[in-house]
Amino acid sequence: MNKLDLKYGLDEAPPLLELLLYGLQWLALTIPTIIIIGQVVAVLHFDNPGEQVIYVQKLFFLTGLVMLVQVLWGHRLPLISGPAAVLLIGILAGQASGIPTIYTSIFIGGLVLTFLSISGLFAQLKNLFTPRVVATILLLIAFTLTPTIMNMILPAPGSAVPALFNLCFALGLVLLMFAANKILTGIWKTTLIIWAMLLGTLAYALLSPAPAAVDTGNYPWLASFMQNLTLDFSLEPGVLISFLVCFIALSINDLSSIQSVGEMLNLKDMPGRITRGVTFTGLANMLSGFLGIIGTVNFSLSPGIIVSTKCASRFTLLPTAAGLLGLSFMPVAIAYMDSIPAVIIGIMMVFVMSSQVAAGLIMAFGANKFTFDDGLIIGLPIMLGIIISFVPADVLRTMPLSLRPIIGNGFVVGVIAVMFLEHLVYRSK
Numbered sequence: 001m002n003k004l005d006l007k008y009g010l011d012e013a014p015p016l017l018e019l020l021l022y023g024l025q026w027l028a029l030t031i032p033t034i035i036i037i038g039q040v041v042a043v044l045h046f047d048n049p050g051e052q053v054i055y056v057q058k059l060f061f062l063t064g065l066v067m068l069v070q071v072l073w074g075h076r077l078p079l080i081s082g083p084a085a086v087l088l089i090g091i092l093a094g095q096a097s098g099i100p101t102i103y104t105s106i107f108i109g110g111l112v113l114t115f116l117s118i119s120g121l122f123a124q125l126k127n128l129f130t131p132r133v134v135a136t137i138l139l140l141i142a143f144t145l146t147p148t149i150m151n152m153i154l155p156a157p158g159s160a161v162p163a164l165f166n167l168c169f170a171l172g173l174v175l176l177m178f179a180a181n182k183i184l185t186g187i188w189k190t191t192l193i194i195w196a197m198l199l200g201t202l203a204y205a206l207l208s209p210a211p212a213a214v215d216t217g218n219y220p221w222l223a224s225f226m227q228n229l230t231l232d233f234s235l236e237p238g239v240l241i242s243f244l245v246c247f248i249a250l251s252i253n254d255l256s257s258i259q260s261v262g263e264m265l266n267l268k269d270m271p272g273r274i275t276r277g278v279t280f281t282g283l284a285n286m287l288s289g290f291l292g293i294i295g296t297v298n299f300s301l302s303p304g305i306i307v308s309t310k311c312a313s314r315f316t317l318l319p320t321a322a323g324l325l326g327l328s329f330m331p332v333a334i335a336y337m338d339s340i341p342a343v344i345i346g347i348m349m350v351f352v353m354s355s356q357v358a359a360g361l362i363m364a365f366g367a368n369k370f371t372f373d374d375g376l377i378i379g380l381p382i383m384l385g386i387i388i389s390f391v392p393a394d395v396l397r398t399m400p401l402s403l404r405p406i407i408g409n410g411f412v413v414g415v416i417a418v419m420f421l422e423h424l425v426y427r428s429k
Helices: 016-045 049-072 085-093 099-119 121-128 131-144 146-153 163-183 186-190 192-207 237-264 270-291 302-309 314-327 331-338 342-365 372-389 410-425
Strands: 081-083 296-298
Touching: 016 049, 016 081, 016 085, 016 186, 016 192, 016 302, 016 314, 016 331, 016 342, 049 081, 049 270, 049 296, 049 314, 049 331, 081 085, 085 099, 085 131, 085 237, 085 342, 085 410, 099 121, 099 237, 099 270, 131 146, 131 237, 131 342, 131 372, 131 410, 146 163, 146 342, 146 372, 163 192, 163 342, 186 192, 186 302, 192 342, 237 270, 237 296, 237 302, 237 410, 270 296, 372 410
Parallel strands: none
Antiparallel strands: 081 296
16 A cells, blocks of 8 residues: 555645546546435435425535535545435335434434444444445345335336336446446546436437426526424334444445545554544434435545545545535526436446445455355345345235334344344354
């Protein structure tokens, strides 16, 4: 890591023009994740397009604010933030309990994470996150989102678009994205998702028998989202437990993202950076619960970007944060981005979750050997998670409402299973 050839170091600020260009590149990486996750959750919560736009406005604002705070006072690393896919699993499981219950649980989850980080207890809990547990959690995030991705790719009942068309289109675009990911280099590779979203949307509009209309509405160019910001406190133990399990995965993701950049840059003060970074992630999720939007986490995309650009300056993310904050007050721009067809969002999630699977497999096979017991410890929780995720809604409705977010959540069942196998059944001497 000492031999990493950098044009700009961590605390070096590039000239203004280069600073803006680097910031624009980070912005191009951040926007797709906000749109992909934000649109999925907004459609789950609201039927009115205007409310969906306001939801994504809030998400842009929170992401920009968190990035600004983290870069200046938190981990102080070139790390982008964005909505946490693992919290989407908790939101899906808690839909029947209502929006106030969901975001009360996210607020409490952020509070717990903040307390664990500040108190130092988080460092003690890290011993529970063995490589097999982390690998299983990474794989579960991807596999338990499969039903949601499937529903986005397949057309709604009664749609004029045949299901076969959407499936063939999705398969073709995904394969093209992987081919491009193999061929492209530099900024073209790092911004592949945003180009795929733009070109995929255009291709779908040209080829689809009934392309979706763009919702421009009558939105003003500049408008605030400052409404309904008070947290309507509603606590249900089942939903809270479900989200606390999701926050376990979120904390692992946050920790690994911070550590990966710290190790790459060979930084000596990582314990302090980790504590501050995870603390601000907890505070950010408390704020997200207050705002009524999905929480954020630090992403692990930065090492590849640092190597390709040879720029590790944390100050390059300041223009990115400013851009996100600016976009959060532009509902017209949000409406256009929000009009991307659901099938395109589903395809992008397939691509992103494939990276999640790759990360889980690297963690699983990263040790010197992979045994049959390792396969059992990882395999059973994944099988349980997938089975639970595809349980029909009619069956879930027969379960007690208080237990539904736990028993009916494939991710939660999988995490409980891997913890049981790893720390009790196959506990090492």
